[in-house]
Structure formats: structure tokens, C-alpha cells
Amino acid sequence: MGITLYNSMTRRKEELETIEPGKVRFYACGPTVYNLFHLGNARMFVVFDMIRRYLEYRGYEVKFVQNFTDVDDRIIQRANELKLGFREVANRYIAAYFEDADALGIERATVHPRVTECIPDIVSFVADLVDSGHAYERDGNVYFDASSFPEYGKLSGHSIAEVQSGFRIEVHEHKDDPADFALWKAAKPDEEYWESPWGPGRPGWHIECSVMNAKYLGEQIDIHAGGRDLIFPHHENEIAQTEAHFHKEFSRYWLHNGTLNINGEKMSKSTGNFIMTRDLLKQRPARAVRYYLLSAQYRNPLNFTEEGMDQAENALGRVDRSVKNLRHRVDGLRQQPHYLIEALSPDKDQVALQVASVRTAFTAAMDDDFNSADGIAAIFEGVRQANTYVEQQNATPEGLQLWIDTIEELMAVLGLHVESEVGMLEADILKLIEDRNEARARRDFQRADEIRDELQNNGIILEDTPQGTRWHKP
Numbered sequence: 001m002g003i004t005l006y007n008s009m010t011r012r013k014e015e016l017e018t019i020e021p022g023k024v025r026f027y028a029c030g031p032t033v034y035n036l037f038h039l040g041n042a043r044m045f046v047v048f049d050m051i052r053r054y055l056e057y058r059g060y061e062v063k064f065v066q067n068f069t070d071v072d073d074r075i076i077q078r079a080n081e082l083k084l085g086f087r088e089v090a091n092r093y094i095a096a097y098f099e100d101a102d103a104l105g106i107e108r109a110t111v112h113p114r115v116t117e118c119i120p121d122i123v124s125f126v127a128d129l130v131d132s133g134h135a136y137e138r139d140g141n142v143y144f145d146a147s148s149f150p151e152y153g154k155l156s157g158h159s160i161a162e163v164q165s166g167f168r169i170e171v172h173e174h175k176d177d178p179a180d181f182a183l184w185k186a187a188k189p190d191e192e193y194w195e196s197p198w199g200p201g202r203p204g205w206h207i208e209c210s211v212m213n214a215k216y217l218g219e220q221i222d223i224h225a226g227g228r229d230l231i232f233p234h235h236e237n238e239i240a241q242t243e244a245h246f247h248k249e250f251s252r253y254w255l256h257n258g259t260l261n262i263n264g265e266k267m268s269k270s271t272g273n274f275i276m277t278r279d280l281l282k283q284r285p286a287r288a289v290r291y292y293l294l295s296a297q298y299r300n301p302l303n304f305t306e307e308g309m310d311q312a313e314n315a316l317g318r319v320d321r322s323v324k325n326l327r328h329r330v331d332g333l334r335q336q337p338h339y340l341i342e343a344l345s346p347d348k349d350q351v352a353l354q355v356a357s358v359r360t361a362f363t364a365a366m367d368d369d370f371n372s373a374d375g376i377a378a379i380f381e382g383v384r385q386a387n388t389y390v391e392q393q394n395a396t397p398e399g400l401q402l403w404i405d406t407i408e409e410l411m412a413v414l415g416l417h418v419e420s421e422v423g424m425l426e427a428d429i430l431k432l433i434e435d436r437n438e439a440r441a442r443r444d445f446q447r448a449d450e451i452r453d454e455l456q457n458n459g460i461i462l463e464d465t466p467q468g469t470r471w472h473k474p
Contacts (some may be wrong), residue, residue, distance in 0.1 A: 001015065001083060002015055002016060002058075002175050002215070002367065003015070003016040003051075003058065003366075003367045003368070004016065004035060004367065004368060004369060004371075005054075005213065005223075005253055005255065006255070006299060007253045007254055007255075008155065008200060008231065008254040008255065008256050008356070009154070009251075009253070009254045011069060011369055011436045012409045013368075013369060014253070016222075016253070017252070018060070018222045018252075019220055019252070020221055021060045021061065021222075022059070022060060022071045023062075023113060023219040024055050024061070024062045024063070024222045024223060025063055025064070025217040025220075025223070026048075026052060026055070026062055026063065026064045026065070026221070026222060026223045026225070026435055027064075027065045027066075027209070027213050027217060027221055027223070027224050027225070028044075028045075028064070028065075028066045028109075028224075028225040028226060028250075029044075029066075029067065029225070029226040029227075029230055029234070029244060029408045030066040030067040030068050030069070030112070030329075031068065031069070031089045031093075031097055031272050032069040032072050032074060032196045032463075033068055033069065033070055033075065033089075033093035033094050033097060033230040033355065033383065034072065034074040034075045034077070034078040034089065034093060035074075035078065035093060035103075035135045035207035036093065036096055036097075036276050036278050037097060037100065037276075037277055038267070038269075038274050038275060038277060039262075039267070039274070039275040039276070039277055039280060039293075039304060040227070040259070040260040040267050040274070040277050040294060041106060041227075041277070042289070043257060043260050043293045043302060043344065044099075044226065044227045044257050044279040045101060045326060046104055046105075046106060046290055046293045046294065046343050046415075047105070047257045047294070047298040047368065047370075047372075048066075048225050048255075048257075048295070049105075049106045049107055049415060050294055050298075050370065050372055050414055050415060051225070051255070051298075051370050052064050053413055053415060054366050054370060054412070055411055057311065057413045058363075058367075059064055062110075063110045063111075063216075064109045064110045064111075064112065065110060065112075065208060065212065065213070065216045065217055065219060066109040066111075066112055066115070067112070067113050067115070067208065067212050068090070068094055068112060068113070068115070068319050069115055069205070069208060070087075070090035070114045070116050070191060071086070071115050071116055071200065071202050071203065072205065073138070075089055076192070077091055077192055082089070083441070086192045086218070087116075088125065090091060090116075091112075092192040094114075095215070096101050096278075097146060100277050100281065103281055103286040104277075104281075104286050104290050105286070105287070105290055105415040105416070105417070106415070108289060108414065111216050113212045113215070113216060113474060115203060115212075117274070118208065118211055118212055118215060119203070119216075119454070121211045122184075122203045122207055122208065122216050123184075123194075123196050123197070123305065124144055124181055124195075125210065125211045125214070125245060126184050126203075126207060127197060128245055129142075129144065129183065129241060129244060130142060132244070133145075133148060133244075134148045134241070134245075135183055136176070136246040136400065137173050137198050138174035138175065138176075139186060139200070140186030140187075140199040140200075141174055141175075142176075142183045142184035142198055143176070143180040143181065143182055143183060143186055144180055144182075144183050144237070144240060144241050144244075145176070145178040145180055146160050146163070146177065146180050146181070146240065147160060147177065148244065149240040149243070150242050151239075151240075152179070152236070152240050154233075154239070155231060155235055155236050155239055155254060155448075156231050156233075156235075156236045156322075158232055158236065160179045161188075162419050163179040163233075163339055164177065164178045164180060164189045177235050181204065181208075181237050182205075183203070183204050183207045183241065183375045184198060184199050184201050184202075184203060184204060184205035184207075185203070185204055186198070186199060186200070186201045186368075187199070187201045187202065187204055187383075196227075198252075198394045200466050203228060205234065206233070206234055206237040206238055206241065207241060207350045208318045209234075210236050210238050210242040210245070210250075210273065210449055212337055213238075213242070213250075214242070214245075214246075219246045219388055220248060220249060220250065220251070220252075221246060221250070221251045221252070222251070222253060223251065223252070223253045223254075224250070224251035224254050224255070225229050225239075225255040225256070225330060226255075226256060226257075227255040227256060227257055227259075227304045228238065228257065228258060228259060229259075230255075230256070231256060231409075232336075235254065235437060238250070239251075248277065255298075255375070256299070257299065258296075258298065258299050258301045258302065259301050259302075260301070260302050260303075261301060261302070261303045261304065262274065262275060262303075262304050262346050263303070263304070263305055264303055275304065277289075283307055284313070285316075285385075287313040287316060287416060287419075288309060288313045288416075289309075289312075290415060291312045291315065291316055291376075291416055291417060292304070292309055294310040294372040294414055294416075295308075295372075295373060296372075296373050297369070297370075297372065297373050297374075298369075298370060298372065299369070315376075315380075316416070316419075317472075317473075318380075318383060319379070319380075319407065319416075319418060320409065320418060320472070320473075321386055321472045322383045322386055322407065323404055323407055323408065323418045324470070324472055325387070325390050325470055326386060326390050326400045326403055326404045326407075327400075327403075327404060328470050329390050329395060329400055330397045330400045332468050333395070333397045333400070334397055349400040351389065351398075351402055351403075354385055354389075355382070355402050356412075358379070358382035358385070359406060359410070360383060361378035361381065362378040362379060362382075362410050362413075362433070364374050365377070365378055366413075372414060374416070375410070375413075375414065379407065379410050380412070381473045382403070382406060382407055383407060383418070384430065385403075386407065387404040389403060390403075402419060405418040406425075406453075429455065429471055432451050432455055433449055433451075433455075433462070433469050433471065436445075436448045436452065436462075436463065436469070437450040437469060439451065455471070459473050460472075460473065461473070
């Protein structure tokens with residue numbers, strides 16, 4: 001059996017069957033660029049980056065599209081607050097997004113379209129909906145007629161009647177029914193606008209994703225992803241306008257990540273209970289932040305605590321030290337005569353079987369709806385076995401390297417690349433360790449202690465073992 005994923009549309013796990021065999025058309029909602037992104041946004045971005053990486057690891061060719069909403073009421077408000085142009089604000093926060101996303105190891109999408117790059121496509125799409133009777137114009141605004149799409153509510157479970165009772169028409173709105181939603185908004189004074197058949201204006205929020213999906217991925221896609229808070233109304237409205245336009249299923253699978261809480265309470269900007277990602281990155285290693293965001297199955301809620309971040313840093317330290325010890329032992333063995341290594345060699349197939357078992361457990365976890373929590377557990381079982389093997393007298397360079405390659409490979413699938421100090425820094429450390437060993441050999445313990453203290457002051461901890469001196473960072 002291949003990959004199974006939980007489909008929010010059907011509310012069950014289903015086996016992944018793509019439109020084109022071996023290829024995945026994958027769209028994930030991106031940020032509205034009026035500010036830096038917070039930790040809840042970061043979870044969404046990291047989770048779908050992880051899923052994309054895993055699909056590629058399993059051999060799929062993934063076309064991944066993540067948009068930038070660069071025209072929006074909040075951008076206009078932010079521009080007025082900062083006394084800057086709308087484009088200047090959007091460009092500033094797109095650049096900031098990439099800085100923080102790069103730090104978190106989030107790979108660039110195949111395409112990062114902006115709404116402002118797709119205005120002619122949006123106007124054409126909206127015009128088609130008007131012509132087909134699914135939308136109507138009122139005073140320069142264009143609204144989608146929700147009643148024209150009988151399946152409205154199939155993703156969220158909200159019927160049109162429920163929407164009608166839960167929403168009221170604001171004084172400034174001109175739509176016929178509370179369930180209808182804006183496709184095109186008439187221009188207001190001092191706002192950015194584009195010309196259209198209905199007069200100057202700008203796109204509504206929901207239409208942009210439908211158009212960018214169609215433009216870059218086609219009329220049908222395999223996976224559409226976003227935060228759980230986007231199910232209604234955003235994704236529900238996307239489905240209605242897209243399927244009304246193309247008369248076919250929009251996306252085969254809908255993925256939604258769970259919420260992020262802060263110290264047991266729902267993250268909320270209104271109450272001040274939120275964390276900006278950039279602020280956290282100033283306090284914690286980016287790799288530990290990414291690890292923490294992947295430490296729970298992506299659909300489950302995740303509770304942020306400082307203790308949890310401490311555990312994330314410690315966990316990564318365990319992996320790094322394990323790989324460092326493996327490398328150290330490999331280097332030591334490769335300096336021995338070949339015949340000694342051959343004489344000590346155990347059954348090589350046994351190591352290969354252990355490694356294969358770890359890889360199988362990792363794949364089984366990730367195939368089951370991208371369960372990164374269980375995938376991490378499989379990696380740590382590999383770390384445990386590798387730590388046992390590295391201490392064995394009959395360990396071989398080949399066996400040690402097999403463990404190194406496996407741990408590094410599986411960590412990389414999650415975007416958690418194992419740290420490796422290279423260049424002059426490591427050379428300097430190794431030279432000082434060599435000097436210390438020579439000092440100890442000639443019983444110059446004062447000099448040996450001085451070297452240990454020097455390294456410790458630079459954040460390097462030494463461990464003297466029967467296999468030699470190891471070093472690591474705390």
C-alpha cells in the first residue's frame with residue numbers, strides 16, 4: 001500500500017491516487033503580506049514543506065504552488081499606518097517572509113505567484129462566472145451567487161441556510177444574499193485599483209486562489225492545503241467558484257493542519273497570546289523551531305511551551321552527537337591497517353537489516369498521513385541502535401557509514417539536516433585535541449587542562465572514551 005492521507009472533504013483517510021501517475025499538483029495557501037508571519041503560520045508553512053519533501057522522497061514529481069496575497073484590506077491599512085505605498089509594504093513583507101522561511105528550512109515553491117501578477121486572469125475568470133449566471137454585478141461590485149451552486153457547504157458542512165442565518169449584509173455591501181461573497185470589489189478613494197468591465201476595482205480574497213490554481217496547475221489539482229481556519233469560508237468559496245466555472249471536481253484531496261496553542265491557550269492576536277516567528281528565531285535555533293513544529297502529527301493541535309522548545313533542542317543535540325560519534329569512530333578505524341578491520345568485521349548483513357528496519361518504520365509512519373511524530377520516533381530508534389553499534393569493538397567503517405547515511409537521509413526528509421562543522425573550525429578543534437593528547441602522553445596535565453578549558457570556553461565539550469576523545473557542542 002502506498003501513501004494514505006486524511007481528506008477533509010470525505011473525512012477519512014484515502015490512498016493517494018494522482019491525476020497523472022507519478023506527479024502531484026499541490027497548492028498551499030500562502031501569506032497575506034501585511035506583516036511578519038506568526039508561529040501558527042509557521043506551522044502551516046513547515047508542515048506543507050515537509051509533506052512536499054516526503055512526496056519527492058517517495059519518487060513523486062511535485063509541482064508546488066504557494067501564493068502571496070499582495071492586495072488586501074489589511075495591506076491597505078498597514079500602508080496607511082506606515083505612510084508607505086501599497087506595493088512597498090507588500091514587497092517588504094514578501095522579502096521578510098523569505099528570510100524567515102529560509103531560516104526554517106522551507107524550500108521555495110515551484111511558483112510563488114502574486115495576486116497583482118494575475119489581475120487579467122482574475123477579471124476573465126469573474127466575467128465567465130457572470131456570463132454563466134453564477135455571479136452578478138451591483139454598483140461595480142461582483143458577487144458569487146451561492147444559491148447557484150447546489151453543493152455549497154460540502155467541505156465545511158455549513159449549508160446555505162446556516163450561512164444566511166449567521167451572516168448579515170453590512171450597510172456598505174450590495175449583495176443579494178448574506179451567503180453570497182465578493183469576487184470583485186469596486187474601488188474606494190485612495191485605494192489601489194485595476195480597470196474591469198464593472199469599473200475600477202480589485203479582486204476579492206477567495207477568487208485569487210481559484211485563478212492561480214487554474215493558471216499554474218490546471219483545472220483540477222491533486223492536493224489543496226491550508227490551515228484548519230481556512231476551511232470556511234475561504235476553501236468552501238474556492239470550491240464553489242472553481243467547480244461552477246470548470247464543471248468538474250476542483251481538488252482530489254484537502255489537507256488542513258491543526259491549531260497552535262501558546263501555553264495551553266488558543267493563540268490570539270486580540271488577546272496578545274501569540275508569538276511572531278522572527279522573535280522566536282532570535283531566541284532559539286531555527287532548526288529546533290522546525291523540529292518542534294513537526295513534533296506532533298500535523299492534524300493534531302500543538303501546544304507551544306518553553307519546556308517543549310528545550311526538549312526540541314536537546315533531541316537535536318542527541319542526533320548530532322550520535323552522528324558525530326559515528327564519524328569520529330569511522331575516522332579512527334580508517335587509520336588502522338586494513339587487515340585489522342577485516343579481522344574485526346561482523347556480519348555486514350546484520351547492520352544492513354537493522355538499518356532497513358529503521359527506514360521501513362520511518363516510511364510506514366510517513367505513509368500514514370505524513371505522521372512526522374512517529375517518523376521522528378523511528379529516527380530515534382535508529383539513533384539508539386547506532387549508539388550501541390558505535391561502542392562495539394567489531395564495528396566497521398562500512399557499518400558506521402551506513403548508520404550515518406541513514407540518519408542523515410531521514411532527517412533531511414524532514415528538513416532537519418544533521419549539523420556538521422566543517423572547514424577551519426573543525427580543523428582547529430581537532431588540532432587542539434591532538435595537542436591535548438600529546439600533553440597527556442608526556443604527563444603535562446596542566447597543559448592538557450588548559451586546552452580542555454580553552455575548548456570549553458568556546459562551547460566545545462570533550463569526552464574521553466576507550467575509542468579516543470570525542471567532542472560536541474552542548
